[in-house]
Amino acid sequence: DQQVKQNSPSxxxxxxxxxxxxxxxxxxxxxxxxxxxxxxxxxxxxxxxISSIKDKNEDGRFTVFLNKSAKHLSxxxxxxxxxxxxxxxxxATRWRGGKLIFGQGTELSVKx
Amino acid sequence: EAGVTxxxxxxxxxxxxxxxxxxxPISGHDNLYWYRRVMGKEIKFLLHFVKESKQxxxxxxxxxxxxxxxxxxxxxxxxxPAELEDSGVxxxxxxxxxxxxxxxxxxxxxxxxxxx
Numbered sequence: 001d002q003q004v005k006q007n008s009p010s011x012x013x014x015x016x017x018x019x020x021x022x023x024x025x026x027x028x029x030x031x032x033x034x035x036x037x038x039x040x041x042x043x044x045x046x047x048x049x050i051s052s053i054k055d056k057n058e059d060g061r062f063t064v065f066l067n068k069s070a071k072h073l074s075x076x077x078x079x080x081x082x083x084x085x086x087x088x089x090x091x092a093t094r095w096r097g098g099k100l101i102f103g104q105g106t107e108l109s110v111k112x
Numbered sequence: 113e114a115g116v117t118x119x120x121x122x123x124x125x126x127x128x129x130x131x132x133x134x135x136x137p138i139s140g141h142d143n144l145y146w147y148r149r150v151m152g153k154e155i156k157f158l159l160h161f162v163k164e165s166k167q168x169x170x171x172x173x174x175x176x177x178x179x180x181x182x183x184x185x186x187x188x189x190x191x192x193p194a195e196l197e198d199s200g201v202x203x204x205x206x207x208x209x210x211x212x213x214x215x216x217x218x219x220x221x222x223x224x225x226x227x228x
Contacts, residue, residue: 002154036219043116043203043219044155089155096215097143097207099157099168 003027004092006103013110019077021106023090026071030092034100035064035075038087047088048075080110114138116220118204124226130192133223137186137206143167144187145207145217146179150200158202161187162209194227201225 005024013019021035031052036044050057050064050073057064063076077084087107091100117136125131137144146158158177159169163184172179176195181187191198201224205217 004154034216041221043205043221046216046218049216091155097209099145099160099171100147100155100217101157102147102155104154 001026002104003030004090004101004103006088006090006106008106009104010107010109013080013108015082015110015112016079019075019080019084019108019110021075021077021088021090021108023073023075023103024071025073025092027092027094027101028071029094030101032093032096033064033066033073034091034093035062036089036091036102037084038089038105044089077108080108082110082112084108085110116204116206116218118202118220118223120223121221122224122226124228125194126228127196128193130190131194131225133189133191133202133204133225135187135189135204135206135220137204138208138218140208141206141218142184142209143207143215143217144181145205146187146189147203147205147219148200149203149222150197155203158189191225194225196227199225199227 034049035047038044066073087105090103119134144161149155157171160167161181178190201222203222205219
């Protein structure tokens with residue numbers, strides 16, 4: 001049972017444009033959501049997070065939006081840079097410090 | 113500050129053999145997690161230690177997997193005997209715990225296990 005889904009396995013954008021990565025979840029008990037970025041042969045690197053009591057969190061070029069009623073979150077990267085090319089994983093947890101439930105990942109390619 | 117380290121980076125074994133993976137968390141982190149990614153799919157939770165105690169082992173696939181964290185520092189994950197479907201990348205993560213100001217999980221580089 002896939003509780004966190006990233007339906008787009010890949011995304012290609014032009015440098016300088018906006019990248020929008022999407023994530024859907026089914027478990028209404030999830031309280032905290034995270035995005036991780038992963039380069040080949042490396043472990044996932046924490047990028048940004050959002051609590052269920054908020055609908056937006058921003059950190060530099062990265063903004064995460066949460067729509068609880070739709071059980072949907074998205075990661076916006078503006079402007080996109082070639083160094084952002086990586087696999088992005090959405091993750092959710094019922095409590096901060098608990099196990100993370102990951103989506104399948106979206107491979108982002110930012111072309112110069 | 114050193115990050116999460118894992119050893120070995122790669123392991124190739126034959127079906128039926130035993131393999132032990134090691135994880136050294138960030139110093140001072142009480143929480144230690146094991147995850148696995150199989151065939152490029154999603155990263156799946158295996159288990160969670162708080163210090164030396166198993167907080168949650170709901171993701172352990174079967175009794176061929178044994179995880180330990182003696183003394184609440186490093187952890188080992190033993191697979192015995194290994195099966196073909198155990199192939200994948202095993203990630204370890206750690207987080208500071210209740211004393212810290214954040215519960216962000218920091219991941220190691222992973223151990224790629226190939227069972228032939």
